[in-house]
Amino acid sequence: MKRRNFLTGAAAAGVAGAAASTFPAPAISQGKMQWIAVSAFGKAGLLGRALERYAAFVTSASGGRLTLKPYHSGELVSGYGQMEAVQSGTAQMGYGAPYYWAGLSDAVSFIAAMPFGLNAQEQNAWIYKGGGQEIADKVYKDLGTKFLAMGNTGNQMGGWYNKEIKTVKDLEGLKFRMPGLGGEILSTFGVNVVNLPGPQVQPALTSGAIDGTEWIGPVADMGFGLYKVCKYYYYPGWHEPATVLDGFFDIKAWEGLDSELKDILSTGAAAVNVELLSQFQALNNAAMAKLIGEHGVQVKNYGEELLTAIGGRAPEVMSARAGKNALAKETYNALVGFRKTMISWNGYSESAFAAARQYADFKEI
Amino acid sequence: MKRRNFLTGAAAAGVAGAAASTFPAPAISQGKMQWIAVSAFGKAGLLGRALERYAAFVTSASGGRLTLKPYHSGELVSGYGQMEAVQSGTAQMGYGAPYYWAGLSDAVSFIAAMPFGLNAQEQNAWIYKGGGQEIADKVYKDLGTKFLAMGNTGNQMGGWYNKEIKTVKDLEGLKFRMPGLGGEILSTFGVNVVNLPGPQVQPALTSGAIDGTEWIGPVADMGFGLYKVCKYYYYPGWHEPATVLDGFFDIKAWEGLDSELKDILSTGAAAVNVELLSQFQALNNAAMAKLIGEHGVQVKNYGEELLTAIGGRAPEVMSARAGKNALAKETYNALVGFRKTMISWNGYSESAFAAARQYADFKEI
Numbered sequence: 001m002k003r004r005n006f007l008t009g010a011a012a013a014g015v016a017g018a019a020a021s022t023f024p025a026p027a028i029s030q031g032k033m034q035w036i037a038v039s040a041f042g043k044a045g046l047l048g049r050a051l052e053r054y055a056a057f058v059t060s061a062s063g064g065r066l067t068l069k070p071y072h073s074g075e076l077v078s079g080y081g082q083m084e085a086v087q088s089g090t091a092q093m094g095y096g097a098p099y100y101w102a103g104l105s106d107a108v109s110f111i112a113a114m115p116f117g118l119n120a121q122e123q124n125a126w127i128y129k130g131g132g133q134e135i136a137d138k139v140y141k142d143l144g145t146k147f148l149a150m151g152n153t154g155n156q157m158g159g160w161y162n163k164e165i166k167t168v169k170d171l172e173g174l175k176f177r178m179p180g181l182g183g184e185i186l187s188t189f190g191v192n193v194v195n196l197p198g199p200q201v202q203p204a205l206t207s208g209a210i211d212g213t214e215w216i217g218p219v220a221d222m223g224f225g226l227y228k229v230c231k232y233y234y235y236p237g238w239h240e241p242a243t244v245l246d247g248f249f250d251i252k253a254w255e256g257l258d259s260e261l262k263d264i265l266s267t268g269a270a271a272v273n274v275e276l277l278s279q280f281q282a283l284n285n286a287a288m289a290k291l292i293g294e295h296g297v298q299v300k301n302y303g304e305e306l307l308t309a310i311g312g313r314a315p316e317v318m319s320a321r322a323g324k325n326a327l328a329k330e331t332y333n334a335l336v337g338f339r340k341t342m343i344s345w346n347g348y349s350e351s352a353f354a355a356a357r358q359y360a361d362f363k364e365i
Numbered sequence: 366m367k368r369r370n371f372l373t374g375a376a377a378a379g380v381a382g383a384a385a386s387t388f389p390a391p392a393i394s395q396g397k398m399q400w401i402a403v404s405a406f407g408k409a410g411l412l413g414r415a416l417e418r419y420a421a422f423v424t425s426a427s428g429g430r431l432t433l434k435p436y437h438s439g440e441l442v443s444g445y446g447q448m449e450a451v452q453s454g455t456a457q458m459g460y461g462a463p464y465y466w467a468g469l470s471d472a473v474s475f476i477a478a479m480p481f482g483l484n485a486q487e488q489n490a491w492i493y494k495g496g497g498q499e500i501a502d503k504v505y506k507d508l509g510t511k512f513l514a515m516g517n518t519g520n521q522m523g524g525w526y527n528k529e530i531k532t533v534k535d536l537e538g539l540k541f542r543m544p545g546l547g548g549e550i551l552s553t554f555g556v557n558v559v560n561l562p563g564p565q566v567q568p569a570l571t572s573g574a575i576d577g578t579e580w581i582g583p584v585a586d587m588g589f590g591l592y593k594v595c596k597y598y599y600y601p602g603w604h605e606p607a608t609v610l611d612g613f614f615d616i617k618a619w620e621g622l623d624s625e626l627k628d629i630l631s632t633g634a635a636a637v638n639v640e641l642l643s644q645f646q647a648l649n650n651a652a653m654a655k656l657i658g659e660h661g662v663q664v665k666n667y668g669e670e671l672l673t674a675i676g677g678r679a680p681e682v683m684s685a686r687a688g689k690n691a692l693a694k695e696t697y698n699a700l701v702g703f704r705k706t707m708i709s710w711n712g713y714s715e716s717a718f719a720a721a722r723q724y725a726d727f728k729e730i
Contacts, residue, residue, distance in 0.1 A: 116725035125646035155714035236717035271635035281490035285710035311724025345650035349520035352601035359676025360481035
């Protein structure tokens with residue numbers, strides 16, 4: 001317990017991952033390992049609770065051979081310091097989203113979400129059965145870690161604006177919070193793109209320092225209170241058609257595991273992956289209805305003019321980013337190739353079915 | 366090994382699940398349980414290999430406390446005898462698809478797939494976070510078992526025809542293989558609906574005994590060789606927008622497990638669920654391209670006239686089936702209610718995004 005108290009105290013004093021490399025190594029006694037997992041998310045939300053379930057599963061299924069002890073955002077590491085905490089040996093596992101580590105890798109944002117790219121079902125197909133796991137493993141090995149997909153937000157919403165956006169001209173001079181590749185695309189239209197951490201978003205909207213922000217989707221955005229400061233809620237989330245959450249592990253620690261423990265960590269992560277996507281999917285519509293019905297939010301489609309312009313610009317911006325190094329290029333090309341096959345199959349399956357089911361009008365009996 | 370040889374011999378002699386209740390009970394020694402898992406699928410296919418992986422995971426993660434020994438279709442139980450094998454105590458686990466047990470339950474087909482109902486992502490949302498697990502548990506408890514979702518085919522294709530189907534009149538007198546609720550709907554249009562087991566399908570098409578059949582989707586159908594006997598391949602798969610595969614367990618055996626073993630079985634099943642869906646999703650498009658390019662298959666949309674007629678009829682047929690008992694009614698009403706919320710959210714998310722991404726034309730660099 002002493003170490004835990006010490007770490008919590010250190011976190012409270014603002015010691016971030018990179019500065020924490022003098023912390024003691026994980027405990028190993030009688031073949032039992034105790035690993036530290038640091039998360040970019042709060043304890044109480046969907047993602048914090050998912051990490052708690054994962055840690056309990058790993059600890060239980062391994063018969064105590066591997067104990068995972070989660071530290072949520074701010075408990076040991078704050079902000080986006082989780083990758084550096086794992087790299088420095090402070091933690092053996094991190095939990096976040098791949099684009100949080102964009103400052104450390106040109107390739108990693110493509111693993112998180114590709115604007116105008118793949119939806120969640122397609123992203124899982126790429127990772128598990130389309131060569132994506134192998135590419136992500138290369139990208140994360142470059143960061144000294146092993147990658148596991150461990151959650152997906154599903155299709156996000158396009159963001160909140162304090163006024164209507166109808167034409168490309170409306171984008172000029174707009175101050176908008178959108179991290180990642182989506183923000184890079186918007187900036188080419190004269191948008192003043194900023195990237196504020198969560199706690200600063202509402203104050204910045206209230207003061208007029210920014211004109212809008214993207215966040216996640218209805219259920220998360222409602223909890224975050226954005227309807228109080230913006231009334232226009234745009235869709236679709238072209239910038240994040242589905243965002244992967246990542247569980248990542250110190251590569252040396254991972255490679256030291258036997259196949260049974262690797263299997264427990266991988267299987268547990270895949271289960272969290274489908275459960276979190278299911279949770280967002282199940283809860284979003286009720287939240288949307290409440291935002292519209294109770295909070296007076298106006299939901300708007302970006303519309304053809306804006307989507308034509310932004311979608312037309314996306315390949316140029318993203319290929320420039322992908323051209324920065326060989327691994328980013330390999331990742332981008334793999335996604336572009338896989339995306340073509342998914343669009344083709346989507347036309348025969350999900351999209352055609354979504355149109356067909358409108359003909360059936362079911363009622364409870 | 367003796368028992369295994371005996372069972373294999375019994376299966377070879379045609380002893381099915383229901384007749385096998387005199388087989389020995391599962392072995393329990395020194396706190397280690399050995400369970401028998403009987404599958405409706407062949408060993409070599411995607412589903413057989415998934416069950417092998419699942420059994421290896423459970424055996425390994427439980428540290429040998431619970432060993433699952435899979436018997437694939439024909440090895441111990443043939444046809445659709447898996448549910449009866451579990452009910453009789455011959456096996457402790459079964460693997461199949463819920464509508465295989467339609468003869469034993471009016472509710473269970475709705476768990477498998479609802480014509481014009483939910484796609485795979487929505488079905489998972491219903492099961493894991495929308496109340497579906499609780500309802501499926503009731504339906505399966507009525508059958509003496511515990512339900513876990515353990516795979517999904519994703520959106521299926523609408524089926525193979527030996528001639529074009531353009532109008533409702535073309536359905537009259539057609540001899541078509543379509544099991545389940547979809548077949549019930551087609552029969553109201555004068556289709557002579559038959560349900561042949563797999564091995565009899567190609568011969569029946571060759572002899573003209575049937576005019577067409579639905580099967581699964583491109584990758585499975587290509588392996589099954591249907592393009593050799595039919596040239597018209599219809600979409601979308603309105604009758605099976607996504608079909609759940611079920612892992613089910615003798616309810617008394619399940620309830621006797623400690624929480625750690627239950628968690629291993631549930632978590633492993635969720636991982637198989639997302640991996641199988643990913644596999645179908647990743648492989649279907651290449652198979653479709655080959656069917657069209659190399660095998661001369663003509664892919665056709667059912668079209669507005671047929672979808673309007675069939676979709677319009679679906680609620681009437683399905684509510685009649687659901688009205689047969691309280692549990693079927695509860696299942697149907699829950700699905701109808703959840704479907705409404707999914708159609709609403711799909712309009713803001715997946716469908717809107719599928720339209721938007723057409724504006725971005727990515728090319729490999």
